[in-house]
Amino acid sequence: MRVDTHTVGRDVGRIVQAISLMMVVSTVVAAVNGEFYAIPAFVVAAIVVAGIGTGLARRYREADPPEKREAMVTAATAWAIIGVLGGLPFLFIAWTIQVDPFPVWTNTPSSISSTTAVFLHPLDAVFESTSGFTGTGLTMAAIEEQLPRSLHWWRSFIEWVGGVGVIVLTVAILRRGGSSGSYTLYESEARSEKIHPSIVTTVQEIWKIFVGLTLGSIILFLLAGMPLWDAINHGMTGISTGGFSVHADSIGHYDSPLIEYATVPIMVAGSIAFPVHYLMFRGEVRNLYTDLQTRWVFIWFTVGSLALTAILYANGQYDTLEETFRTGLFQFVSATSNTGFGSVTIGGGTEQVWDAGATLFACLGMLTGAAAGSTVSGLKLIRVITLVKGTVWQIQDVFQPQSAIRYLQIGERRLNEQQANSEYTEATVVFVLWVTFLAIGVAVLLRVLSPAHPLEYVIFDVMSAQSNVGLDSGITGPDMPDTAKAMLIINMWVGRLEIIPIAVLIGSILQRLNLYR
Numbered sequence: 001m002r003v004d005t006h007t008v009g010r011d012v013g014r015i016v017q018a019i020s021l022m023m024v025v026s027t028v029v030a031a032v033n034g035e036f037y038a039i040p041a042f043v044v045a046a047i048v049v050a051g052i053g054t055g056l057a058r059r060y061r062e063a064d065p066p067e068k069r070e071a072m073v074t075a076a077t078a079w080a081i082i083g084v085l086g087g088l089p090f091l092f093i094a095w096t097i098q099v100d101p102f103p104v105w106t107n108t109p110s111s112i113s114s115t116t117a118v119f120l121h122p123l124d125a126v127f128e129s130t131s132g133f134t135g136t137g138l139t140m141a142a143i144e145e146q147l148p149r150s151l152h153w154w155r156s157f158i159e160w161v162g163g164v165g166v167i168v169l170t171v172a173i174l175r176r177g178g179s180s181g182s183y184t185l186y187e188s189e190a191r192s193e194k195i196h197p198s199i200v201t202t203v204q205e206i207w208k209i210f211v212g213l214t215l216g217s218i219i220l221f222l223l224a225g226m227p228l229w230d231a232i233n234h235g236m237t238g239i240s241t242g243g244f245s246v247h248a249d250s251i252g253h254y255d256s257p258l259i260e261y262a263t264v265p266i267m268v269a270g271s272i273a274f275p276v277h278y279l280m281f282r283g284e285v286r287n288l289y290t291d292l293q294t295r296w297v298f299i300w301f302t303v304g305s306l307a308l309t310a311i312l313y314a315n316g317q318y319d320t321l322e323e324t325f326r327t328g329l330f331q332f333v334s335a336t337s338n339t340g341f342g343s344v345t346i347g348g349g350t351e352q353v354w355d356a357g358a359t360l361f362a363c364l365g366m367l368t369g370a371a372a373g374s375t376v377s378g379l380k381l382i383r384v385i386t387l388v389k390g391t392v393w394q395i396q397d398v399f400q401p402q403s404a405i406r407y408l409q410i411g412e413r414r415l416n417e418q419q420a421n422s423e424y425t426e427a428t429v430v431f432v433l434w435v436t437f438l439a440i441g442v443a444v445l446l447r448v449l450s451p452a453h454p455l456e457y458v459i460f461d462v463m464s465a466q467s468n469v470g471l472d473s474g475i476t477g478p479d480m481p482d483t484a485k486a487m488l489i490i491n492m493w494v495g496r497l498e499i500i501p502i503a504v505l506i507g508s509i510l511q512r513l514n515l516y517r
Helices: 003-032 036-060 070-083 088-101 109-120 122-133 149-164 167-175 184-189 199-223 228-240 250-254 258-270 274-281 290-315 321-336 358-369 381-397 416-447 455-466 483-495 501-512
Strands: 407-410 413-415
Touching: 003 036, 003 070, 003 088, 003 149, 003 167, 036 070, 036 088, 036 149, 070 122, 070 167, 070 483, 070 501, 088 109, 088 122, 088 149, 088 381, 109 122, 122 149, 122 483, 149 167, 149 199, 149 228, 167 199, 199 228, 199 274, 228 258, 250 258, 258 290, 258 321, 258 381, 290 321, 290 358, 290 381, 321 358, 358 413, 381 407, 381 416, 407 416, 416 455, 416 483, 416 501, 455 483
Parallel strands: none
Antiparallel strands: 407 413
């Protein structure tokens, strides 16, 4: 059965409409900061995006509610489109600053003009937008502190919304409580958790929790000594495990152990599933250790941080044990939570800082990610647990009599043979496809980059893109070949949607073209 393109068109249109509202909100931030030259850019972008969204939604308004296949194609298509459309403010603001017909009115320093000029290249604008919405944090801005505040805000805002999900935003503000198909769309964005029976109520509860955690993060940064503007932006990108910063050196800019330690619990909070946050806010704190994924978040973060500390200490990387521990803790939690904040330099592109051991161990953290149902990407711990326990279970099957009735225990869930095989197969398929796209990305970058770049650094940056992390080894930047930028955009898109919707989209296109045999 073919995908109903009318249903896809209508739902993509509604999602795009939600993005236009974000642009309208951003005009207020530009005005408050006195960057009036950015207001027309946001307004024009909002009009273009709203026109596209409204046109699609109205043209296909009579379409049927989405089935699972339509929802998957909608998710894959919408995330690709918003990556492109979200680049319009970058492009328009850069163009406005470059033309700068009223220098007194805009009061634009030359440093801002030179820094934003990179976004005159549409691919760089799309890269920045895709990196933001997918919660990645890789950037084309060489000196982030020289960006205007309106772009600081736009980068943080799209990461903040992208951390929860644009479909989750759309369900919250553009769909009525009884609208059919809402849960199907919600699931297509790699989510399945429900806090309440109603999916719209669940989404609204998620946003309440998320806003509360964001405010808490901002306050914590302020108490640690971070300036207000920095705290707002880092609070938004930290709790969404996005990682965009207002400084080129990220959290390392402050050279403050207190701020680095204060950042860790924010990244951890973003790694915990929203239903667990909901239960903890209701006083059921025991879920911190009784919930399987949450328990493993703390175990893996602890073990991984200590292991990375040991590797760095053995290499004599830093001056003191405390600095080594702080770096190991911060960077491993940043990598595994897929946040992407940096406290130290990992590499200088062709110049090696971290050795292969430390770099590849951080890649392992990026691969696993943290809890499903949080703002984190990567494979997710529950899927890793299913792969490990399922593999052991499959091996043990060889030694069991054929008449044996077998179960697979995953946390509090006791799966029969059919359920176990189904979940193990799904986890295996995702893992294989995930590694396949990773290998394609590494191969492309090795082909177009200078041979002087260490292999582990190429793997690191591709892994960072596909796991939506944002840490880099000095390779990713405006000087990259366009082919490498395009490949990383694809890796970010694939990683955010956990592969399957992309595969369904590709399959539906091949079906439309009658290429199946």
